[in-house]
Amino acid sequence: MKKSIFYSWQSDLPNNKNRGFIENCIKKAIEEIKTDNINLNVAIDRDTKNITGTPDIASTIFSKIDNTSIFIADISFINSNYDGRKTPNPNVLVELGYAAKTIGWENIICVFNTEFGKVEDLPFDLRFRRPLTYKIENPKNKSKDKENLSNVFQVAIKSIINKESAKDEIRNYIKQQVDKEILTICNHSFKIFYGYDKPYALEEIWKMLSLNKEEIKLQLFEQKHLGFTVLKDWRDYMAKIENIMNQPFFTQNAEPKYVSSLIKVVRSLEFISTVYSRNNLFTSTGQSTQEYEVVDGKEMNPDNPNDGYILLRNIDKEGHGIVIDFGTIRKYNVKNCLDYFTIGGDNFLGWTFGIHGVFKSIESWIENTGNNLIIDPLTFRN
Known part of the structure; x- marks a missing residue:
């Protein structure tokens, strides 16, 4: 590190x-x-x-x-x-x-x-x-004095580094757990902004997170969204991060800046979850799609969580498809997953404000944990 x-x-x-x-x-x-x-x-x-x-x-x-x-x-x-x-x-x-x-x-x-x-x-x-x-001691030739102080600095710096190396393992373990959820939130947000056709890459995540409120409004104003994309439950992300924070390993080892940054993330997720709970947030366009199919995750694997659904893009008439998205969707919303919606009026401002808050809290987490995201290729969900 x-x-x-x-x-x-x-x-x-x-x-x-x-x-x-x-x-x-x-x-x-x-x-x-x-x-x-x-x-x-x-x-x-x-x-x-x-x-x-x-x-x-x-x-x-x-x-x-x-x-x-x-x-x-x-x-x-x-x-x-x-x-x-x-x-x-x-x-x-x-x-x-x-x-x-x-x-x-x-x-x-x-x-x-x-x-x-x-x-x-x-x-x-x-x-x-x-x-x-x-x-x-010798102002005219300070080479010996410089060597002496440099040697002392070297010993002191090495001592700190050696003690910190064990802490780095702990920091990375905690960060990897959290970053897995952070990347899932980014993935969800990316699909809200750009749908399923734009390639999902880290450099695109940085660009998205840096958007200001006005840029978010311009990007999302009157945009048509697939139900599966916008009906995912933000509370699921909040619950997973809170679960990490409640683990004894986290409470005993997490640095204060880790905790404060994650509290900001949880609060931003709580706010946007409140916005999503409004009954009149989404307006149906009256359009739907047959390009995709929604599958209950438990039908594919009984170990998958309740309310976990998978979005398949159909590739032939025999019912075969490829997985392009997944997420937690409450059962009462499943019937609307293949419909298209818009968000407008007063709800639109609250929604974009909430998304901006999530982005800023994620940026704070990244800045306070080394200005990077740890990607586990076995668990990176894109």
């Missing part, structure tokens, strides 16, 4: 003794780790690096910290000549406090330049975090 390091620097002290010197030592440590047969891809993030436009700096920084693996903070004193209380850079302290809350002290490395003060003068809660210390 890719690892990222967030370096929280300060520019109050000379660049060649702190900010730039520390960064160069971190880079050297990373290079050494890469040659030590560790499966690692590390990037150093600083402030709003690689963010285009004019970002909200605070939210950008906090977002990067949320998704970092290791946080390194320069807590050297910036007022060593002051007779009163010595202090590190205030912005660094804010970022450090946020990192402690989000990724935990076990993933934080503090570094302190003793040229500008004594560790004993640090605030109580930092003093006992055992910060890495250094001092440039």
Whole structure:
């Protein structure tokens, strides 16, 4: 799993003794780790690096910290000549406090330049975090000092990575379970938007999830939908995700950002389920199709769940067909699965608002779990 390091620097002290010197030592440590047969891809993030436009700096920084693996903070004193209380850079302290809350002290490395003060003068809660210390002994030739600090960083970074490797297995197991359901929701949504003829691929999922409210309205306005596509029960997805969240393994091991992201997904599914419960949501076009056939899943396999139905596309007159969709459909809706419907009026706005909410919650889950989706080829349902 890719690892990222967030370096929280300060520019109050000379660049060649702190900010730039520390960064160069971190880079050297990373290079050494890469040659030590560790499966690692590390990037150093600083402030709003690689963010285009004019970002909200605070939210950008906090977002990067949320998704970092290791946080390194320069807590050297910036007022060593002051007779009163010595202090590190205030912005660094804010970022450090946020990192402690989000990724935990076990993933934080503090570094302190003793040229500008004594560790004993640090605030109580930092003093006992055992910060890495250094001092440039030879300003004219810093190669030895750089090597020493790089070696210390290397040991500290390796230690965190080794401890995190076991957690990665747990994270991936949890994520794979959830992503299976997330991809099923995406599959359902994709068919609402594009029917059964457009190829379903990951790059198309990203495009669909990024649609804003107006784009969703334009895509779906007065669109004709096959009953099987729009009559699936969204509560089924909600129940499956809640079941994952209620498993002891999840409650004991899931990180807070996993839990909060999934709560958003569940709430968005709850909202759209409420919209779907309205009796007058769909308007029949009076048209139906003989291109497809709906089959009770239990007729094909008694182990299939109740209310699970399969949509077959007929391929000959002997009743043979290929499976192109499946889902949970309540029995009172089965008779309408081959009819076509539209959604309009006030219901249309609520429906598109609900779909947009589902998309945003899924995006939040993806962003908080590594910016990817885990696809199991044995269970990927397309």
